[in-house]
Amino acid sequence: MGNFDEQLAEDPLFGAALDTLAIRAGQSRSHEGEHSEALFLTSSYVFANAKEAADRFSGEQPGNVYSRYTNPTVRMFEERIAALEGAESAVGTSSGMAAILSTCIALLKSGDHILCSRSVFGTTTVLFTKFLQKFGVTTTFVNPIDYAEWEAGFTATTKLVFVETPSNPLCDVIDIQRLADLTHARGALLAVDNCFCTPALQKPLELGADLIIHSATKYIDGQGRCLGGVVAGAKKYVDEVLGFIRSAGPSLSPFNAWIFLKGLETLRLRMEAHSRNALALAQWLNAHPKVEKVFYAGLPSHTGHELAAKQQSAFGGVLSFRVKGGRDEAWKVIDATRIMSLTANLGDTKTTIVHPATTTHGRLSPEQKADAGITENLIRVAVGLEDIGDLKADLARGLGNY
Ligand SMILES: *Cc1c(COP(=O)(O)O)cnc(C)c1O
Numbered sequence: 001m002g003n004f005d006e007q008l009a010e011d012p013l014f015g016a017a018l019d020t021l022a023i024r025a026g027q028s029r030s031h032e033g034e035h036s037e038a039l040f041l042t043s044s045y046v047f048a049n050a051k052e053a054a055d056r057f058s059g060e061q062p063g064n065v066y067s068r069y070t071n072p073t074v075r076m077f078e079e080r081i082a083a084l085e086g087a088e089s090a091v092g093t094s095s096g097m098a099a100i101l102s103t104c105i106a107l108l109k110s111g112d113h114i115l116c117s118r119s120v121f122g123t124t125t126v127l128f129t130k131f132l133q134k135f136g137v138t139t140t141f142v143n144p145i146d147y148a149e150w151e152a153g154f155t156a157t158t159k160l161v162f163v164e165t166p167s168n169p170l171c172d173v174i175d176i177q178r179l180a181d182l183t184h185a186r187g188a189l190l191a192v193d194n195c196f197c198t199p200a201l202q203k204p205l206e207l208g209a210d211l212i213i214h215s216a217t218k219y220i221d222g223q224g225r226c227l228g229g230v231v232a233g234a235k236k237y238v239d240e241v242l243g244f245i246r247s248a249g250p251s252l253s254p255f256n257a258w259i260f261l262k263g264l265e266t267l268r269l270r271m272e273a274h275s276r277n278a279l280a281l282a283q284w285l286n287a288h289p290k291v292e293k294v295f296y297a298g299l300p301s302h303t304g305h306e307l308a309a310k311q312q313s314a315f316g317g318v319l320s321f322r323v324k325g326g327r328d329e330a331w332k333v334i335d336a337t338r339i340m341s342l343t344a345n346l347g348d349t350k351t352t353i354v355h356p357a358t359t360t361h362g363r364l365s366p367e368q369k370a371d372a373g374i375t376e377n378l379i380r381v382a383v384g385l386e387d388i389g390d391l392k393a394d395l396a397r398g399l400g401n402y
Helices: 002-010 018-024 050-058 072-085 096-107 122-135 147-153 176-185 235-248 254-264 267-286 305-311 327-336 366-372 388-399
Strands: 089-093 113-117 138-142 158-164 189-193 211-215 229-233 291-295 318-323 352-354 378-382
Touching: 018 072, 018 267, 072 089, 072 229, 072 254, 089 096, 089 235, 096 122, 096 158, 096 189, 096 211, 096 229, 096 235, 113 122, 122 138, 138 147, 147 176, 158 176, 176 189, 229 235, 267 291, 267 318, 267 388, 318 327, 327 378, 327 388
Parallel strands: 113 138, 113 158, 158 189, 189 211
Antiparallel strands: 089 229, 211 229, 291 318, 318 378, 352 378
8 A cells, every 4th residue: 555655646647547547648748838748740859968968869868869769749659558558668650560560570580480360460461471581580370269279380489479359350359368378388478469459448468468569540540540550568578679660760750649649538438439339230230131140249149259258348340241142242232332431441430341352351362361251242341430320321222232
């Protein structure tokens, strides 16, 4: 208790709940005393004298030098994310992919092995297989809900296990705690791409993960404006990632960090509203005669339902469904929509709809598509915050049309 009081005296947000942290964590005011977070659009910083410049460069004196590696607005965003994820530290990056790349370059070396869920963001697969491979880092992909496959996938050089849950587009739910135990027994690190849930719905570090990766482009922005990413975890790992960003430059723009700070303030409200709309749409699709199958962990019939109910505080905004028929029928449904945006992005107040087999997962071979369940009649919807009646009507038009 004494310890708690001491920390409380130092940090008024110590022990604060997620809603408070999302709105207030990390904010530092400039001497103007502004109420809203200040946007520091500056590439470099001036020093009072030559001695101060020398001390800032050497790191002896804390403070800003150059925005490739520190910026007060970016710092506020990093501290807010660290607070929300319950992480010791966090570092912003120019995109979600930059967060994944920076983590790998900073923490892996030639000869190391990555064990990865086969249901990760498509570009992550390309990064690992086409590019990291060139530098001697190999990757094995496994079915994320087959724990025997995970176990069999470890090699003596496995250093990083990489997973997304729920998966895209079929909403497989992966047991983070179980995977963390497997990973740690083999002396590796578990990185979770928490983009689909955000800390508002899921806290992977509390379940044993070592690193959190986000594409802030999605729900953290929440309105489809900016690219950005973040890596959160223990300071010793985050410092390594920051070291790479300082040397290589995939840094987060302060303007984008400012957008994300404002986005975070409504994160939980939005995530709950996305989840509510997605559940209602999934239930409606599930009862539709032209729909073959719906994939959404909020439906009790989904294989991941119980685990998601335990591991997440809501089921998230992304669902997919198979229409009766093939590609033609799926395309007809998509082309008949007038409200939903036909785009691959997600995590937006605007609902998006896409045909995975010919877009997001178009680069997979027919065998890989079959393995991953990406059939020609599959449609993915990232449910936004429009009126649910209008969204149902938008899909009903296409579904009633063949
Ligand atoms: C979009 C996305 C990424 C990549 O993020 P960018 O910001 O587009 O670089 C990584 N992981 C997941 C799960 C994503 O949805």
